[in-house]
Amino acid sequence: MEKSDSEQRLQSRSIQPTAVRTMVLDYMIEQKAAVSLADLEDHFSRSDRTTLYRTLKTFLEHGLAHQIHDESGSAKYALCAENCTCSYPDDLHVHFYCSSCQNTFCFTELQIPSFNLPPKFQPDHGNFVITGRCANCAA
Amino acid sequence: MEKSDSEQRLQSRSIQPTAVRTMVLDYMIEQKAAVSLADLEDHFSRSDRTTLYRTLKTFLEHGLAHQIHDESGSAKYALCAENCTCSYPDDLHVHFYCSSCQNTFCFTELQIPSFNLPPKFQPDHGNFVITGRCANCAA
DNA sequence: TGACCTTTGCAATAGTGTTGCACCGGGTTG
DNA sequence: CAACCCGGTGCAACACTATTGCAAAGGTCA
16 A cells, blocks of 8 residues: 555654544645644534644644744644754744735745854744735735 | 833823833833733732733834744733834844743844845734743753 | 713633543554 | 553543723813
């Protein structure tokens, strides 16, 4: 039996590829914007909120996705790149939250130039969000 | 009757200096870390949650304070500098959220080197948070 | 004093995040 | 086969944050 790409992607992060997890991953792969728990609830109405919540939590814990805190009030989730460690400062990229359409986009190609923190502060990871209007809504 | 510094600071942002507002502003001035609504509730137990909530909202609307979204799940608020406009890219500074003591600090002196957004994206303001351990907790 | 406006307090609600517990199906072991 | 274990899932409940509606309090001004 052949394995789908997403199943392999789950296994490569040591996550059991269950039906829900594979579906959620597939869904996240197609999205251009980061997804919230509410998005998943809407889209997978046959699955339980808790299951989707724990699915996202599992993705976070295994480094498959990262969490973004924008001004929408609810956490968003986006897939990490294959080789992403989500740690500072290597994987520090910018997100853009559109206050018009409430979408949050990952600009993984947009690395932040490095800067120095005050002494003794030990960074672990970062959450950078620019708020404004996205290319679609600004038109 | 002489006016206190905080009363003048409120008036300079066109905010009526009521008792609650002046007290909250005084409190925020003394804090080294950003405050949450829950912090205010704890400290001003004689005032109502709603009043404190609306006080912060007023501060935001008049550019007296800015909002920070860290991983704590609740919004934090910190005073803006006198000349701050809170707009991109001039007032883009870094915040540090300590996952150990849950405090969030403003590094207003730490400007981000500039970078370019994709075309047509119209930025308004930013929310940059580094998570890790603060100088106190790292010891 | 009375009309008016702002501020404040109280109550209630929506929404998000989170946990406990029970069930189910699959694999394992006696 | 039966007893068991275990991860995943679903249901219910709860905590906490954010937010709104409405009524009371207080200040201002004619």
